[in-house]
Amino acid sequence: MKISANFDGGNIDVVEISCRTTKLNIRLDNASEFYQWFYFKIEMTDLSEQTFIIENAGQASFADGFETFQACLSYDGEHWTRTQTQYDGDKLTITVSPKSKTFWLASFEPYSWDRHENLRAELSANARVNHSVVGHSIEGQPIDLYQIGKSAPGKKTVWITARQHPGEVMAEWWSEGLLKRLLDPSSRELLDECTVYVVPNMNPDGSRRGNLRTNAAGVNLNRIWGVSDLKHSPEVHHVSAKMSETGADIVLDIHGEEMIPFCFLAGGHGAPAFTRRLADLHDQFLATYMQAHTSMQADHGYPIPDGDVDLTIQTYWSVETFGCPAFTLEMPFGRDDTNPDNPDGWTAQSAMELGAAALPAIQDLLKLL
Numbered sequence: 001m002k003i004s005a006n007f008d009g010g011n012i013d014v015v016e017i018s019c020r021t022t023k024l025n026i027r028l029d030n031a032s033e034f035y036q037w038f039y040f041k042i043e044m045t046d047l048s049e050q051t052f053i054i055e056n057a058g059q060a061s062f063a064d065g066f067e068t069f070q071a072c073l074s075y076d077g078e079h080w081t082r083t084q085t086q087y088d089g090d091k092l093t094i095t096v097s098p099k100s101k102t103f104w105l106a107s108f109e110p111y112s113w114d115r116h117e118n119l120r121a122e123l124s125a126n127a128r129v130n131h132s133v134v135g136h137s138i139e140g141q142p143i144d145l146y147q148i149g150k151s152a153p154g155k156k157t158v159w160i161t162a163r164q165h166p167g168e169v170m171a172e173w174w175s176e177g178l179l180k181r182l183l184d185p186s187s188r189e190l191l192d193e194c195t196v197y198v199v200p201n202m203n204p205d206g207s208r209r210g211n212l213r214t215n216a217a218g219v220n221l222n223r224i225w226g227v228s229d230l231k232h233s234p235e236v237h238h239v240s241a242k243m244s245e246t247g248a249d250i251v252l253d254i255h256g257e258e259m260i261p262f263c264f265l266a267g268g269h270g271a272p273a274f275t276r277r278l279a280d281l282h283d284q285f286l287a288t289y290m291q292a293h294t295s296m297q298a299d300h301g302y303p304i305p306d307g308d309v310d311l312t313i314q315t316y317w318s319v320e321t322f323g324c325p326a327f328t329l330e331m332p333f334g335r336d337d338t339n340p341d342n343p344d345g346w347t348a349q350s351a352m353e354l355g356a357a358a359l360p361a362i363q364d365l366l367k368l369l
């Protein structure tokens with residue numbers, strides 16, 4: 001049997017391969033201690049049942065999240081299902097009865113750079129899209145920015161950033177769903193009212209390297225807003241400069257969350273500039289989003305902080321900089337407990353649908369601004 005992860009987004013180290021059981025470790029982010037994301041290819045010589053044991057799962061960054069997790073399996077790199085996975089508090093055991101000798105295992109359906117480039121080609125051909133490269137990552141990859149709808153006096157500005165944490169691939173699936181729905185005729189009225197800026201991948205270096213949480217310099221990009229620099233965090237430096245140039249009336253930052261098997265929003269609660277009015281707008285947005293998609297919910301999420309928040313987190317930075325409603329949106333890696341009977345849990349398709357469903361909630365919120 002051969003195991004490889006030397007490809008876009010790949011991550012695994014082989015400890016030991018034996019007849020039926022393979023021992024593995026997830027690699028740490030290239031310049032930090034974070035790890036949890038894995039993605040690797042298996043080439044077997046027969047179709048015998050195989051057990052893959054991830055030996056360092058128990059020390060992973062959000063290890064408790066493995067309790068509601070099932071690994072993703074694909075035979076063609078495109079269609080993914082879940083496969084039997086058990087976590088004993090220390091090791092993660094993935095069992096596969098292969099239907100084909102070659103297959104892939106991953107934490108979630110990967111979002112490749114090829115797909116990113118295909119989407120860029122598709123969007124760039126549309127007259128309503130203005131594509132630009134807002135800057136480059138440390139390793140010289142483009143930070144793609146899409147402006148949908150022309151800016152004009154009186155129009156509001158919506159900013160959406162995704163995948164600051166590169167292992168949270170569902171964030172880029174969400175963005176694709178939103179972008180495609182934005183170009184649907186049904187979104188014309190919305191685009192009369194606002195211009196939407198979208199950065200679907202804030203961290204291309206971390207994405208390519210198979211990192212969980214950091215860029216090539218080991219920086220957690222969602223802990224550097226307002227204090228970024230060109231050397232260590234150019235990704236945030238360029239995007240935050242562009243946001244300051246255009247201003248923002250609504251900001252959404254899209255993530256995945258290992259520990260909580262639900263989709264949820266976290267707002268600017270606790271930031272000094274977070275007013276009662278912003279709290280009301282937050283509640284309105286959440287209520288409309290819940291109507292637009294059954295997986296959005298209000299009962300499970302992060303505890304609401306009562307102050308002393310980290311203003312280098314993008315959502316808080318946005319509240320302080322623009323005084324506008326800002327949201328961190330989180331999606332699960334494994335189970336979606338609003339839909340517990342679905343054997344595939346939260347999927348790329350679910351994330352795309354949730355992205356598309358954000359638009360009516362954005363449209364309703366714009367009316368209140």
Ligand SMILES: [Zn+2]
Binds near residue numbers: 165256
């Ligand atoms: Zn995140």
